[in-house]
Amino acid sequence: MKLYFSPGACSLAPHIVVREAGLDVALDKITFGEQRTTEGGLDFYGINPQGSVPTLELDDGSVLTENAAVLQYLAAQAPNADLAPPSGMAHWRLLETLNFIATELHKGFSPLFHKPSAETREAIVKQLLNRLALLQGKLGDKQFLVGDHFTIADAYAFVVLRWAHRFGLDLSSLPRLTAYFERLSARPAVQAALQEEGLPPS
């Protein structure tokens, strides 16, 4: 398998899962510009017509996209790592949480990457802080978002919380979420993925 990624983008979530699961997955860094190219200089649009990461190339050459699907596919390749509860209410909570992160948080952050006006930024940040408070509510007093151990939802949550810090959101009113982010940051798999993407440890 090969994971096409961009440093610090949402593809960091499946990258973390690859490390948590100990999967043998090659990495290929996409250069974003007017053209999008793989490390080998191939046109990335020829691999994924949307040009977005994460993109996972499977061993048969077919391609899987959409973070929530890629994360679940990777977890299914390493059932012993127990990164995605396969049944019961925990399974539905996992899907609920992945969808919440993808649609309410991930896509909520996207406009901040395009340098919005101060007024637009303020509205976006207000909405994001509301959604992050909801995420803290989902976390409750638990150590992880779903059940009692790390799942693919935590890998995805780590990425959006990292963006919250990168964009200077004031999370002081969300101490449990801040402590959760620090716990995730300390995981060896998270640190390994950050280092491999050439990113600072926190």
Ligand SMILES: N[C@@H](CCC(=O)N[C@@H](CS)C(=O)NCC(=O)O)C(=O)O
């Ligand atoms: N719907 C896709 C969206 C992925 C996405 O937005 N990826 C961003 C990086 S975080 C990207 O590649 N943006 C470049 C683009 O879409 O042009 C998913 O959930 O995987």
